[in-house]
Amino acid sequence: MKLQILGFFTPWMAYAGLTLLHYILPGRRIKGYVRHSETGEILNYRLNGIFVLILGILLWLLLALLRWVPLDWLYQVRWPGLAGAVTLGLLFSLGMVLPYPSGGKPLLADLWFGRLKNPQYKDGRIDAKMWLYLVGAVLLQLNVLSFAVHHYNTYADFNPGVLLCAALLTWFIWDYLTFERIHLYTYDFIAERLGFKLGFGCLTFYPYFYSVSLWSTMDLPNPHRPPWLTVCFAAVFFAGWSLSRGANLQKFYFKVTPEKKFLGIKPEVLTDGKNTLLANGFWGLSRHINYLGEILMGCGIALSAGYPAVWWVWLYPVYYVGLLCTRQMDDDKICKVKYGALWDAYTKKVKYRIIPYIY
Numbered sequence: 001m002k003l004q005i006l007g008f009f010t011p012w013m014a015y016a017g018l019t020l021l022h023y024i025l026p027g028r029r030i031k032g033y034v035r036h037s038e039t040g041e042i043l044n045y046r047l048n049g050i051f052v053l054i055l056g057i058l059l060w061l062l063l064a065l066l067r068w069v070p071l072d073w074l075y076q077v078r079w080p081g082l083a084g085a086v087t088l089g090l091l092f093s094l095g096m097v098l099p100y101p102s103g104g105k106p107l108l109a110d111l112w113f114g115r116l117k118n119p120q121y122k123d124g125r126i127d128a129k130m131w132l133y134l135v136g137a138v139l140l141q142l143n144v145l146s147f148a149v150h151h152y153n154t155y156a157d158f159n160p161g162v163l164l165c166a167a168l169l170t171w172f173i174w175d176y177l178t179f180e181r182i183h184l185y186t187y188d189f190i191a192e193r194l195g196f197k198l199g200f201g202c203l204t205f206y207p208y209f210y211s212v213s214l215w216s217t218m219d220l221p222n223p224h225r226p227p228w229l230t231v232c233f234a235a236v237f238f239a240g241w242s243l244s245r246g247a248n249l250q251k252f253y254f255k256v257t258p259e260k261k262f263l264g265i266k267p268e269v270l271t272d273g274k275n276t277l278l279a280n281g282f283w284g285l286s287r288h289i290n291y292l293g294e295i296l297m298g299c300g301i302a303l304s305a306g307y308p309a310v311w312w313v314w315l316y317p318v319y320y321v322g323l324l325c326t327r328q329m330d331d332d333k334i335c336k337v338k339y340g341a342l343w344d345a346y347t348k349k350v351k352y353r354i355i356p357y358i359y
């Protein structure tokens with residue numbers, strides 16, 4: 001019983017510790033992209049995600065070294081931990097919505113999408129959205145490491161696919177926190193509010209669901225896949241990563257230094273004199289090639305454990321397809337309103353939404 005209770009509160013304690021690290025560690029002060037909904041001023045951010053990640057991992061190692069908590073603790077308490085994260089995610093989301101005035105939407109819509117757009121606290125030292133993504137990412141990392149250690153220690157004939165899966169998820173997390181600043185230029189900041197979708201999404205869904213392929217293959221025997229197949233699975237992931245990271249970086253450089261070449265590609269633009277859209281490189285392949293990249297990364301992670309017939313592993317890429325296809329439609333609507341005829345010209349030039357020549 002004691003184990004269950006400790007497990008339940010493990011994500012709560014992890015989030016408290018990570019919040020403290022985020023608050024006290026030095027960070028870069030960065031001018032963001034979106035504007036304050038009342039003052040119209042561009043918001044500033046304080047970013048130190050990568051330091052919090054590194055220190056979070058070191059503390060996890062230290063706790064194991066001191067024999068306070070075993071390295072695979074998060075695996076051992078995964079079910080009560082999940083219950084704790086669900087409870088916390090729900091409480092947080094309710095707390096971020098109910099006390100604030102409604103914009104006139106039904107309560108259920110407010111609960112799902114939220115009411116506040118970009119809340120910041122402690123003189124901007126903590127931005128709620130960046131905090132959510134940060135603590136969710138670090139807890140996902142600790143879950144992944146804990147699962148990998150458990151598998152490696154438990155099975156003499158361990159499955160290298162499980163370790164590859166953990167390594168790819170680790171890459172995904174480090175990549176996100178290395179390029180944390182670029183996230184400020186994304187849909188989450190431009191269009192989303194803070195409700196259940198983001199709150200529960202980051203505190204519960206992100207750290208527990210994203211590793212579903214590990215959860216579902218952890219305790220299966222080594223399938224002895226040939227090494228070339230493992231290399232192919234990793235290649236699917238990195239092909240996706242190149243598309244996603246490439247597109248995001250190209251757009252970021254275009255926004256901050258519009259003339260600058262990216263990977264030797266000179267920006268080709270469409271303009272109406274007031275607004276400008278990128279229309280070549282990654283942004284000439286399809287209007288959301290980054291989403292295709294993200295889905296391929298999800299497929300690489302699903303395949304990597306070496307059990308493609310275990311249908312659970314596919315939940316992760318399927319979730320991406322659902323999330324990103326609806327997001328593409330929403331974003332196109334927002335862009336159509338914002339850019340008008342310029343957006344029509346862009347969709348004429350770049351016809352495909354996500355997958356070149358197919359969709």
Ligand code: NDP
Nearest residue numbers: 185186187188190244248277278279283290291294327331
């Ligand atoms: P985008 O990076 O595609 O951003 C969309 C915005 O970019 C538009 O609203 C518009 O904003 C601007 N834009 C669109 N087309 C052009 C163009 N041709 N030229 C210049 N600007 C353009 O999408 P997201 O913000 O949704 O996603 C960002 C990244 O995050 C993606 O890689 C995505 O896959 C990833 N992601 C990852 C998730 C995960 O869980 N791993 C979940 C969701 C997203 P504006 O008018 O302000 O310029």
